[in-house]
Amino acid sequence: VRYRPNAAAQALSKGKMNAIGVAAVLEGGMLNHYFLEILNGIVEAAVRHDHHITVFTMHDWEKEASRVETFCDGRVDGLILAAPMIAEVTPEHFPGHVPFVSLHANHPLPGVLNIQPDEFAGSATMVKELIRLCHKRILYVAGPAHMEGARRRLEGYRHAMSEEGLGGEPDLVVEGGFSSINGKEAIKKWLETHRGESLPTAIVCANDASAIGCQEALAEAGILVPDDISIAGFDDTLASRMTVPPLSTVRQPIAAMAAKAVDLLLDPAARETVPPEGLIFPTEILLRGSVAKPRKHKVVAGQ
Amino acid sequence: VRYRPNAAAQALSKGKMNAIGVAAVLEGGMLNHYFLEILNGIVEAAVRHDHHITVFTMHDWEKEASRVETFCDGRVDGLILAAPMIAEVTPEHFPGHVPFVSLHANHPLPGVLNIQPDEFAGSATMVKELIRLCHKRILYVAGPAHMEGARRRLEGYRHAMSEEGLGGEPDLVVEGGFSSINGKEAIKKWLETHRGESLPTAIVCANDASAIGCQEALAEAGILVPDDISIAGFDDTLASRMTVPPLSTVRQPIAAMAAKAVDLLLDPAARETVPPEGLIFPTEILLRGSVAKPRKHKVVAGQ
DNA sequence: CTGAAAGCGCTTACAG
DNA sequence: CTGAAAGCGCTTACAG
Numbered sequence A, B: 001v002r003y004r005p006n007a008a009a010q011a012l013s014k015g016k017m018n019a020i021g022v023a024a025v026l027e028g029g030m031l032n033h034y035f036l037e038i039l040n041g042i043v044e045a046a047v048r049h050d051h052h053i054t055v056f057t058m059h060d061w062e063k064e065a066s067r068v069e070t071f072c073d074g075r076v077d078g079l080i081l082a083a084p085m086i087a088e089v090t091p092e093h094f095p096g097h098v099p100f101v102s103l104h105a106n107h108p109l110p111g112v113l114n115i116q117p118d119e120f121a122g123s124a125t126m127v128k129e130l131i132r133l134c135h136k137r138i139l140y141v142a143g144p145a146h147m148e149g150a151r152r153r154l155e156g157y158r159h160a161m162s163e164e165g166l167g168g169e170p171d172l173v174v175e176g177g178f179s180s181i182n183g184k185e186a187i188k189k190w191l192e193t194h195r196g197e198s199l200p201t202a203i204v205c206a207n208d209a210s211a212i213g214c215q216e217a218l219a220e221a222g223i224l225v226p227d228d229i230s231i232a233g234f235d236d237t238l239a240s241r242m243t244v245p246p247l248s249t250v251r252q253p254i255a256a257m258a259a260k261a262v263d264l265l266l267d268p269a270a271r272e273t274v275p276p277e278g279l280i281f282p283t284e285i286l287l288r289g290s291v292a293k294p295r296k297h298k299v300v301a302g303q
Numbered sequence C, D: 001c002t003g004a005a006a007g008c009g010c011t012t013a014c015a016g
Helices: A007-014 A033-048 A067-071 A119-132 A148-163 A180-193 A208-220 A254-266 A268-272 B007-014 B033-048 B067-071 B119-132 B148-163 B180-193 B208-220 B254-266 B268-272
Strands: A019-025 A052-058 A079-081 A100-103 A113-117 A138-141 A202-205 A230-232 A249-251 A279-281 A284-286 B019-025 B052-058 B079-081 B100-103 B113-117 B138-141 B202-205 B230-232 B249-251 B279-281 B284-286
Touching: A007 B007, A019 A033, A019 A067, A019 A254, A033 A052, A033 A254, A033 B033, A033 B052, A052 A067, A052 B033, A067 A079, A079 A254, A100 A254, A113 A119, A113 A254, A119 A138, A119 A148, A119 A202, A119 A230, A119 A249, A119 A284, A138 A148, A138 A180, A138 A208, A180 A208, A202 A208, A208 A230, A254 A268, A254 A279, B019 B033, B019 B067, B019 B254, B033 B052, B033 B254, B052 B067, B067 B079, B079 B254, B100 B254, B113 B119, B113 B254, B119 B138, B119 B148, B119 B202, B119 B230, B119 B249, B119 B284, B138 B148, B138 B180, B138 B208, B180 B208, B202 B208, B208 B230, B254 B268, B254 B279
Parallel strands: A019 A052, A019 A079, A079 A100, A100 A113, A113 A279, A138 A202, A202 A230, B019 B052, B019 B079, B079 B100, B100 B113, B113 B279, B138 B202, B202 B230
Antiparallel strands: A052 B052, A249 A284, B249 B284
16 A cells, blocks of 8 residues: 555645635525636646645625634635625634635725726627617616626726717616526516617626526517627626527636636735735627627517 | 634544545536536535535546545545546545545446436436327437446437337437537538428437537527427536526436535445445426427428 | 654643 | 643654
């Protein structure tokens, strides 16, 4: 039988575990696709640094923030927070002896480096692309109002519209959410309250899941994508490539962001060179089958 | 500053880490949805046992099987293998000092307890449901021939068909694969080689991704689901609920399977009571919008 | 260059 | 019942 060095003993002796932790909040008790892609990127980067990954999950950030401290009991050399962090966090939750990096934090955390995509620009650019294709009436299905990221996406839409002189029209921004149910309900409600009026030529949603829900609602109402209406999401999740037609969306460079998070975590010197407000990564517009030039004016069917 | 017990020291002293490992092979370099759901189930169960989860990934089972040994260096108290295990594995890769459980292994591993869904029965039951709805000509798009699971699904179809006296007809089983491209190509090819002949009334695919590819090919050919043809997948991935119409599929009790894997890993006594061939969990048929009674006979369009 | 010793931070069996 | 010691399995600084 071969000799097999014991990891716990090595860790104790060397003072490092060669492992990094990833803490996520489960929304609705489930890990989501966005987290899956982040995890994938982190794992890839960690393997390059010869580090293992330990996954910590929380159900409710407000109630369990104190658990973060227990993750820092020496079993990881650093922690990536891949959680929206809806609640404000007090620094006491973050022990000083472990490096932290947050990925796409909702609120910037005191003393924690944050990495996020440029949601404002991504959203604004998508809207401008649609306008370039001659869309003028563009409905926006917003995300959860209490989330910073959703707010930035909405602001991107508003900015692009008003810059092109298309703002103004009421009822062109509706409340939605980040789930497909939210998107579906939002569209069904809009269609009900706007019977006999003309349909917008495009819909932009705060994320892919919401856009997929919209597509469902449109399909049920007999409205064809992209013939009657164009639709776009945000995130480029795997699901966006699996709808028919495939969903146009805004891609975040998740692998690059995750790799950077790992690099910063493992190299204290690199952390010094990052501005305190964190790193913002550019996004990329992906136009797919769900977007076309507006073809015909369509009126919302009556009862 | 508070006292914070060091996990490495505790582990060294007590001889256990309070952590379990999950090893997965990345297909195409990416964690997939199926793995996400498994991971989610494992995390839930592990939290109940107050254990953490460490994720190990491999790109190629054949080349990296030896790495399994390095996962067993004392950093985990047990290892769940969530990998298809395409290659035959020799027992030397599995150190005796760490408990193993495999989830849905392609080949049973010597001395490793395996947990899997009843793919044969799931597939057979779905086919019988279609037959009950008066479908008689049911096309089967098979998965990768070298995978045990795909073979069992195909056998389930064959068994159900022949039991209902519907076997016989040639060209009703086509080669496919587990990706949406595979499904799409399979259908396009079938349609091309069967011009002018009558369309089957239903298609059963080896998994959801393949079925989604089929739906795309059908949509491009102007064949309506479920009006012209019904279609069913297998796995109940998130994507299956996001197609239009939503895909009928066979659900595996992934959370229950993952929980059982964790329980067995952590309780040696429980392991003794399991038969050496492992545990087989029942599946559930989900009939959604993609399946209907056959309505009209449709002929494959010519050139 | 080699080998014995100290120390990492805990837990637990043992002596007082 | 309390407190000092041994031991978990490594690494590394130090003595020979």
